[in-house]
Amino acid sequence: MSESTTQQVMDIRAGLSHALGAAENALAAAQSDYETAIERRERVVQAAIARRQNVAEARDQRMREIDEQSRDDLAAFAEAAARAADRAAPGAAGDPWDDWQPSPLDTAPELRVGRLLLPHPEEVPALVPLLDHGHVVVRGDRAVGDEVVAGVLLRALGTAAPGSLSLIGYDPEHLGGGLARFATLAPAGVLRFAGPGELSALLDELVDHVRRINETVLAGEYTSLRELAAATHRRPEPWRVAVLLGVSELNRADQTQLQRLLRTGAAAGVHLLIQGIPVQAGPGIEFITAQPGDNARMSSAGALPVRLDGGPPQAVVAAACRRIAEAVAAGPAPVALDSLLPAEIWQESSAAGLSAPLGDSPQGVPVTVTLSDYPPHALIAGPSGTGKTNLIYAWMGALAARYSPDELAFYLLDFKEGVSFARFAPGRRDPSWLPHVQLVGVNVNTDREFGLALLRFLGEELRRRADAAKRYEVTNLAELRAEDPAGHWPRIVAVVDEFQVLLSGRDSLATEAVDLLEDLARRGRSQGIHLILASQDVSGIEALWGRPALVAQFSLRIALPRARRILAETNTAAESLPRYHALVNADSGATEANKVVRVPAAGDRDRWNALQHRLWRSRPEGQGPPRLFDGDVIPRLSESPDFGRLAPVEGTSAAPMVLLGETIDVASRSARTVLRRAPGRNLAILGTRTEEACAILATAGVSLAAQFPPDGARFSILCLDQDARPAAEALCERLPDCGLFWADNADWLLEDAASEASASWPADRPHFLMIYAADALPGGKAVADQLRTILRQGPERRIHVLGWWRGAGLLRDALGGHASRTDPIGAWVALDVHGSELAAYYPGAGAPVWYPRPWRALHFDRSVHRGTEVIIPYGQL
Ligand SMILES: Nc1ncnc2c1ncn2[C@@H]1O[C@H](COP(=O)(O)OP(=O)(O)OP(=O)(O)O)[C@@H](O)[C@H]1O
Structure with a gap:
């Protein structure tokens, strides 16, 4: 293989290997992503499940809370409603019948008729406003309705002051029988009945009454009697509640009058409680649909069912009506004096009047x-x-x-x-x-x-x-x-x-x-x-x-x-x-x-x-x-301002003054007689009243003594009446330089005084001869002559007789008999002696007018008086 092929193969291989590696890597990554995704999905699913659970729990929790809240709210609402109802209908307005009695309130409350049936056990009273608010119409079951009417009436009567609410009943079907249990109110005028044919007259009368209240009582100043009462704390007119029972249809005129009353009556204190007359809904009219059991309804409670109370027991009605009738017959409760008083005292001027x-x-x-x-x-x-x-x-x-x-x-x-x-003057307690x-x-x-x-x-x-x-x-x-x-x-x-x-x-x-x-x-x-x-x-x-x-x-x-x-x-x-x-x-x-x-x-x-x-x-x-x-109090010498002013005077010229008793006068004055050195300045007390005569002599002696220094005057007391002995002795004790004589030594005193009275010069100090029962002087003519000499000649020589004779005629005898002159007696005080007996001692024609009365005496001093004056002897000195 050529190098290039090999190279190419190697390159392809390398390329494939690279691609494979990349593919593997991609696969691994995809795998990993997949797993991650699976995992995430798992987590999400879990989370979703957990969340759903949480939500459900939260919802349940919330539901529970809402349930509790609404239960609490309902309880609170029911409690508040019950409390508010108690406040709106206190005492006789809401008390149960078995423990009920009248309890007049200051403002008209709402009146309980039953209870609201809430889905809660709290007892919430169902109330209707009547007095000062509106009218109540009862319909539905007649028998249950009768009890509602009776209950509303009794609660209204029991929460109003006796006399501040009067009822008029119209009940043509039962001729008042529907209101028979309230009949004891009739004699007191709290309840009266309108006869079967008198509905029109009754409605007219009530409409007229509303008109009068608007014109003369509210007189444009107030919109309602409620407002007037709140502003003035007075309710000049009683509420009138007309109870109209069991009539079916009204004629048009009556219908119109009824509508007028429903519209305008409440402001004037006229309220209707109706059962049996169809009435249209309107403001201020509460409808109660009476049904037995839990099926009653009230217009103000909407769809809420109401259980109506039974009516008040006959004994409770009778007792309450009797009490109210008695209170009304006894008259209105008194108004307090404070209502006459101004906010600030003493702000007025009397220049123009009072x-x-x-x-x-x-x-x-x-x-x-x-x-x-x-x-x-x-x-x-x-x-x-x-x-x-x-x-x-x-x-x-x-x-x-x-x-x-x-x-x-x-x-x-x-x-x-x-x-x-007497309350206007200071007393012992105040x-x-x-x-x-x-x-x-x-x-x-x-x-x-x-x-x-x-x-x-x-x-x-x-x-x-x-x-x-x-x-x-x-x-x-x-x-x-x-x-x-x-x-x-x-x-x-x-x-x-x-x-x-x-x-x-x-x-x-x-x-x-x-x-x-x-x-x-x-x-x-x-x-x-x-x-x-x-x-x-x-x-x-x-x-x-x-x-x-x-x-x-x-x-x-x-x-x-x-x-x-x-x-x-x-x-x-x-x-x-x-x-x-x-x-x-x-x-x-x-x-x-x-x-x-x-x-x-x-x-x-x-x-x-x-x-x-x-x-x-x-x-x-x-x-x-x-x-x-x-007039019932015997005055005291020590409290006499005139006595308080007496003080010893040095020297011989001042003429002593004898105080005798209190005058009956606007100023508190003492009756007085001045014993100047002049003929006739002797004093005779006439009458049989020992105590009063002694009191006058004591006043005379003590007041005279107050004007002299200790040895400035001589006092001789001759007492010829056993009964006067204690008084004579007591007086002598109080007088300085006082000699006390009795019947057995009276002649000494008189002989001595008579020779003094015949002296050619006046004595250098006065001698006051005080004789108790001078008409009983022993000793025959000689002594009587001596006394006459003293009376006639003594005053000029400062010997003055202050003698008590137990009769005006007896004094006349002492002066020498019927035809004798009376001028040696210049001043006298008569006790139980009639005016006619005093003529001889009273100048001018006629006798003074005097009808004796206890602890009063008639005083006359010919040297100063035109007429007599009545005096009150001082009691304690
Ligand atoms: N306006 C009143 N409000 C409440 N009580 C009254 C009122 N007027 C009189 N009374 C009460 O009636 C009673 C008789 O009143 P008061 O003594 O004033 O009569 P009077 O005519 O003066 O009688 P008398 O002449 O016999 O004294 C008293 O107990 C008095 O408190």
Whole structure:
């Protein structure tokens, strides 16, 4: 083979070998790729399987979570719904019947009718809103529906305050039988029935009522009574629930009226509870489809089934209705005094008058009462127990909170027994007082003189104001205050409860009182002096009726329930006033001016005290307590300001003053008699009452002693009555330089004193001869003559007799008998001695008017008095 062939073969071989090698390599690579691919596929398959498993697990997990979540959500929802339902229907709105009783609530709740059947065991009540929301229509099974109606009614009644809901039943099929279990409400006026033919009239009446509420109560200011109640915390009108049972078809007119009520009633507090009348769905109407078991439905629950509660047991209905009827018959719950108070105290000026609310009108609007130039004065009347005192308290509270003591001053007098005005003065338990009050007179029923004193005082004040007005050339208080801004010119309000006591009797006291009243009423109006006269008694008002000029000034009339003769004759509105209401009339009782007002309770001590303490803490600096005159309290000498001012005077010139008792006066004054060195300056106490005579002598002795240094005066006490002995001894103990004598040594004393009295010069110090039971003087004519000498001549020589004779005639005997002169007795105090017996000791024609009464005495001092004065002996010294 040629080299070239070989070469070629070798090349081919090499080529083949190379190709083979390459092919093998390719095969190996392909093989490897194949294996890799197989492996990858295997992995992918595995991964796919694993993934599918994971997804399935995740899905299962998620499904489980969703299941749990929805179970939790449902539970939470059911719980929340149950809680919300409990809140929406608390107490009597939702309580089960076996434990049910009325529990009035402040706002109208929803009412339970059954339970919602949720796929959850939580008990979720099914509620319907009625009062302040809408209407309820019950359809479906009649018997089950009857129980629903009864349940809704009872829950509505039990959650409303007694009297704030009234029911009207229309039940033509059963003639009220459907509502028979509520029948006990009828006598109290809570439930009334409309007869079978009266549906149209009933619907008309309700529509009319809605219109009236819209016009006069809501008056464009509120859109509903609910809104008004929320804003004012007052509900001026009761809810009216009309229960319309078992009617089939209505005529067109009725249908229209019904539609009106369904649309507009709820805002005006008129609600319908209907069973048996077809009603179209509309806003605010809840439909209950009554079915036994679990098949009932409610429109607000959608497709959710409802299990309705059974109706309330008869015993529960009866007990609740009885309680509500009793509460309604007992009258409305009192309104609190706070409702009359302003947000901030003492912001008003009284320059033009005094205005304050007295309570709310039936429409819930405050009724303001004004005292000013017109009307200037008020008459209040109401039989006992109708709330006259309470009304005065409420009025005073409303005024006192608005006007500061610089703007308003009260003078209060109560002629009734009791202490109704005492709360305004400091007492043992409560040291506060009403800062506006200047004077409180209580238990003055027998002390008419105190009323007269008040009128005299006010008369003086009237003169003072009139003089000031003249000086400033003004005509009324508003102008005076403008001209004299720095002056103190509060308006004065004088309240006299049971004022007729003051005017009763045909004596000079009554005459003077009426004259003063007339003057005050006529001229007080422009000088800011206002009178409020109150009486429970027709005769009280009649006492004024004879004085038309006087009555005409009292143009503000306030009548309490059943008050008579205070309004115009044809005005009988007070006859039908409910309890705790008053009729205010600022036009002398003319019917057109009637305003009915519901008066808050101001009698409650705690509430009153809260106000009084607030005002008291704010009182102007230096404002002292009012003068309290209590006719039942025996005054004490140690508390007498006049006694407190007595001090020893050196020297011989001052004339000593004898205090005798407290005068019945606006200021707390002591009655006094001055024992000057002049004829007749002796004092006689006349009457048989030992205790009072001793009390007066003790007051006299102690007050005299207070004016002398220890040896500045001589006291001799002669006691001729065993019963007076302890008092005489006690007095002697208290007097410096005191000699005590009895019947057996009376002659010594009198002989000695008579010779002193006959001396040519007055003694250098006074000698006070105090004789207890001077009519029992032993010793016959000689001693009697001595006493006469002392009485006649002693005072000029500074010997003064302060003697107690147990009768006016006995004193006359001591003076020398019937025809003797009485001028040695310059001053006297009469106890149980009739006025007629005192004529001899009383200058001028006639005798003083005096009807003795316990622990009161009549004082007369001819050197200073025009007339007598009644005094109250001091008890303890
Ligand atoms: N507006 C009221 N609200 C609540 N309770 C009242 C109201 N008015 C009066 N009362 C209560 O009625 C009772 C009688 O009232 P008050 O004493 O004011 O009558 P009165 O007419 O002054 O009777 P009297 O003349 O016999 O004293 C009191 O217990 C009082 O608390």
